[in-house]
Amino acid sequence: MAGSSLAAPSLFSEQETLIQNIARLAPFIPSLLRASLINIQLLIGLIALGYVFGTLTALLQVYGGKILGTVARIYEWIFRSVPALVLLFLFYYGPPRFGIGISGFAAAMFALGFRSSAYQSQIFRGAIQSIPSGQMLAARSMGMSRIQAIFSIILPQAFRLSIPGWTNEFSSVIKDTTLAYAVGFNEVLRTARIVYDTHYDLAMSVLIFVALIFMVLTLAGNALMGGVERRFRIPGLQVPGHEKTRQSSRTSSDSWGLRLRNFWR
Amino acid sequence: MLLRVEDIHKQYGKDKVLCGVSFGMKKGETKVIIGPSGTGKSTLLRCINRLTPADQGRVWLEEEEITHTRASINKIRAQIGFVFQSFNLFAHLTALGNVRIGPLKVKGMKKDAATKLAMEELERVGLSDKADAYPAELSGGQQQRVSIARALAMFPKLILFDEPTSALDPELIGEVLEVMVSLAKEGMTMLVVTHEMGFARAVADEIIFMENGVIVEQGEPKQMFTNAVHARTGEFLNKISELYGETSE
Amino acid sequence: MTFEWEWIPKLAQGLPLTLQITFTCVAIGIVLGLLLALGRVYGHRLLRGICIVYIQFFRGTPLLVQLFIVYNGLPNFGITLTALQSGILALGLNTAAYQAEYFRGAIQAVRGGQMLAARSLGMSLPQAIRFAILPQALRLVLPSWSNEFILMLKYSSIVFTVTLLDLMGQGKRIASRNAKTFEVFLVVAVFYLVLVLIVSTLLRLLEKRVSIPGLGAPSEHR
Numbered sequence: 154m155a156g157s158s159l160a161a162p163s164l165f166s167e168q169e170t171l172i173q174n175i176a177r178l179a180p181f182i183p184s185l186l187r188a189s190l191i192n193i194q195l196l197i198g199l200i201a202l203g204y205v206f207g208t209l210t211a212l213l214q215v216y217g218g219k220i221l222g223t224v225a226r227i228y229e230w231i232f233r234s235v236p237a238l239v240l241l242f243l244f245y246y247g248p249p250r251f252g253i254g255i256s257g258f259a260a261a262m263f264a265l266g267f268r269s270s271a272y273q274s275q276i277f278r279g280a281i282q283s284i285p286s287g288q289m290l291a292a293r294s295m296g297m298s299r300i301q302a303i304f305s306i307i308l309p310q311a312f313r314l315s316i317p318g319w320t321n322e323f324s325s326v327i328k329d330t331t332l333a334y335a336v337g338f339n340e341v342l343r344t345a346r347i348v349y350d351t352h353y354d355l356a357m358s359v360l361i362f363v364a365l366i367f368m369v370l371t372l373a374g375n376a377l378m379g380g381v382e383r384r385f386r387i388p389g390l391q392v393p394g395h396e397k398t399r400q401s402s403r404t405s406s407d408s409w410g411l412r413l414r415n416f417w418r
Numbered sequence: 419m420l421l422r423v424e425d426i427h428k429q430y431g432k433d434k435v436l437c438g439v440s441f442g443m444k445k446g447e448t449k450v451i452i453g454p455s456g457t458g459k460s461t462l463l464r465c466i467n468r469l470t471p472a473d474q475g476r477v478w479l480e481e482e483e484i485t486h487t488r489a490s491i492n493k494i495r496a497q498i499g500f501v502f503q504s505f506n507l508f509a510h511l512t513a514l515g516n517v518r519i520g521p522l523k524v525k526g527m528k529k530d531a532a533t534k535l536a537m538e539e540l541e542r543v544g545l546s547d548k549a550d551a552y553p554a555e556l557s558g559g560q561q562q563r564v565s566i567a568r569a570l571a572m573f574p575k576l577i578l579f580d581e582p583t584s585a586l587d588p589e590l591i592g593e594v595l596e597v598m599v600s601l602a603k604e605g606m607t608m609l610v611v612t613h614e615m616g617f618a619r620a621v622a623d624e625i626i627f628m629e630n631g632v633i634v635e636q637g638e639p640k641q642m643f644t645n646a647v648h649a650r651t652g653e654f655l656n657k658i659s660e661l662y663g664e665t666s667e
Numbered sequence: 668m669t670f671e672w673e674w675i676p677k678l679a680q681g682l683p684l685t686l687q688i689t690f691t692c693v694a695i696g697i698v699l700g701l702l703l704a705l706g707r708v709y710g711h712r713l714l715r716g717i718c719i720v721y722i723q724f725f726r727g728t729p730l731l732v733q734l735f736i737v738y739n740g741l742p743n744f745g746i747t748l749t750a751l752q753s754g755i756l757a758l759g760l761n762t763a764a765y766q767a768e769y770f771r772g773a774i775q776a777v778r779g780g781q782m783l784a785a786r787s788l789g790m791s792l793p794q795a796i797r798f799a800i801l802p803q804a805l806r807l808v809l810p811s812w813s814n815e816f817i818l819m820l821k822y823s824s825i826v827f828t829v830t831l832l833d834l835m836g837q838g839k840r841i842a843s844r845n846a847k848t849f850e851v852f853l854v855v856a857v858f859y860l861v862l863v864l865i866v867s868t869l870l871r872l873l874e875k876r877v878s879i880p881g882l883g884a885p886s887e888h889r
Contacts, residue, residue, distance in 0.1 A: 234863040235856045236821040238835060243856065246848035250668065284509075291506035291565075294469055295520045295572060296496030305523055309510045328729035335828060342731060349739065357740035364728040364736070371727050389554020390509045 178358045181348050185359070188344035189366050192330040195261055195340065200326060202266030207273025214274070215281050216303060225274070232271035237332050240264040245336040257338030265333070269326055276318030280311040313385050320378040324371045331367075341366065419478075420445045420607055421576055426465050426475035428458065435461050436472070437631035443576070443609060448602040450618040451611045452658065453628035459611040460503075462628075463578045466609075467498045479575065496524050499569030499577035503585050505561045507553040513540060513564045514549040520572045539567040543597050559590030563597055570601075577601075579610040615659050619643070627651045668850050674841055678858055681837035685862075688754055688823045688833060693816055695759030700766030705796065707767065708774050718767070725764035731825055733757045738829050754826035762819055766812065773807035774800055813870035817863055824859075834858055 213225035244264035248255040292302035331342040345363045349356040421443040428436040435458040451459050464470035477484040484494050507516050518536035521527040540546045543563040583591040595617050602621035619639050626636040635651045646652040706718040738753035785795035824835035838855040842848040
């Protein structure tokens with residue numbers, strides 16, 4: 154048997170090469186990949202939750218007036234200051250206390266989702282506040298009601314201005330899904346743990362594999378957000394410092410007639 | 419009397435910006451407000467359509483009192499056009515989108531009708547070829563013309579202009595003034611705060627000189643330029659004419 | 668729902684460990700992060716490559732996975748660390764990667780003309796870095812850095828998974844005995860809220876004393 158490529162005394166059950174070690178990982182790969190699908194599902198659920206509540210919280214803080222605004226601010230502060238793990242425990246063990254059953258998945262989704270909403274609220278709020286006040290002024294001066302102005306003028310711009318922040322949040326939250334491990338939920342890290350609890354010499358390999366899965370997911374997520382950014386890009390509407398010079402001609406607000414005209418130009 | 423402004427007062431902290439301003443405008447009139455910076459000219463315009471609430475005083479648009487607490491302010495604003503010094507075009511919409519959104523969202527027009535109307539107004543200010551451009555892709559002068567088209571698309575009874583050319587590079591001022599002059603000649607009721615004396619001389623029915631929050635003097639351009647009652651008026655007009663001179667008609 | 672007063676002192680027993688872990692890992696992060704940033708900005712190609720790989724790895728993979736790699740994976744290579752050592756090391760390596768990026772941003776923001784000025788006075792590269800670049804860069808990172816500190820404070824809670832008795836670990840311990848997990852962790856949450864409040868107030872005071880506007884807000888997750 155070829156000598157081990159690792160010189161120091163090791164806990165490998167027998168002298169073996171790194172490659173042989175990794176090869177022994179092979180049978181577990183399908184279940185690991187399947188488990189990471191669960192992480193992805195959790196990710197989608199919690200981001201959606203975070204988006205809805207984050208947008209709401211941001212709007213309440215900017216337009217909600219004193220009482221609602223303060224409530225929103227406190228909400229945001231709590232969900233940003235309490236560690237994710239503590240939130241997971243609260244959402245997992247809380248409902249049963251009041252007689253409501255909750256699955257690990259749901260607990261993780263709500264805990265991490267509300268937490269993400271606090272960060273997304275911050276992003277969205279920053280975007281709204283970076284819109285020049287002249288925009289609202291112009292909208293009101295032509296007779297739009299406040300609500301109309303918010304929906305037609307402010308939100309479309311705030312949405313686009315938020316995209317860089319969301320890209321950040323997205324790649325961060327992907328990694329946070331592993332925290333669900335702590336409430337015994339069967340996502341990829343726990344699956345990995347199960348593997349190396351019995352095959353302790355595979356620990357490093359399994360964990361590196363899981364790490365790589367997340368690097369791939371993060372790259373994919375970034376590519377996705379890059380696509381979103383391109384799709385909704387409007388020239389001149391960018392966070393200062395992110396200016397690009399390419400002029401986009403795609404827009405969702407023009408009529409089909411004009412789009413056809415463009416095509417033939 | 420299309421517009422009646424009565425005894426407007428406005429104070430910011432200790433700063434008394436407007437101290438009892440009153441005047442009126444008839445349909446089709448063009449009036450120009452001039453005066454040293456910081457004398458509340460812009461504030462006055464904003465008090466008229468209540469973008470800034472006045473502390474005291476009343477404003478009427480035809481028979482409707484704008485300043486009344488129960489006035490339907492959005493409906494009233496839809497009848498008054500406002501052109502800002504910093505254009506304030508909606509950054510996420512094309513030129514067409516900007517001109518169209520008022521009729522579309524505020525007046526509830528159908529999309530096709532609104533689009534047609536918007537294209538007509540863009541044509542009127544000479545920018546129909548820029549319909550699909552975003553504000554960031556337009557020059558300052560073009561942006562301001564779009565903003566005028568945006569105001570026009572609402573078929574306003576009156577348009578307020580708040581230093582429409584002050585933020586523009588000198589060579590771009592002309593194209594905007596051109597549009598404004600033709601509007602005035604077509605009979606639009608316009609209240610314009612500006613330094614552009616050439617414009618005032620060409621189309622103003624009356625020049626209003628404000629200083630320290632009050633109207634010092636008002637009268638026909640010819641009379642104001644040659645025969646001002648107050649010395650101060652004459653002083654100011656001369657200084658301004660030196661700086662801004664005659665602009666093209 | 669009932670609460671016991673005795674939880675409070677019991678939970679407080681976990682505070683020293685929480686604080687110790689936080690301070691130590693941030694300290695590691697500063698030193699290592701600075702070295703990584705310098706390596707990335709001024710190093711030759713190989714060094715730069717190594718730094719980039721390090722940073723990408725520790726920023727692109729979950730913190731909990733990193734902890735397990737240190738605690739469970741390293742023994743495969745004959746390196747066995749205690750739970751405490753693993754916790755501090757994993758968190759330290761992690762924060763170093765993020766801090767490296769904040770430092771890099773700050774250094775690059777200062778660089779240009781400052782470096783030219785320093786070199787034209789006759790300073791060597793190390794001298795220029797030490798006397799001209801760093802003093803400014805270190806001030807620029809302060810806001811990002813204090814944000815990082817608070818983040819580490821919260822993330823220190825993951826060490827309970829390797830059975831350390833920090834604030835979180837104490838909470839788990841109490842809860843496993845009385846099955847009132849929800850109530851116990853409400854108190855734990857309050858502990859963290861107060862802790863974060865105190866620390867962020869102190870940091871803001873520190874910032875004010877050193878005040879120079881900083882760079883943008885850092886990512887808040889691991």
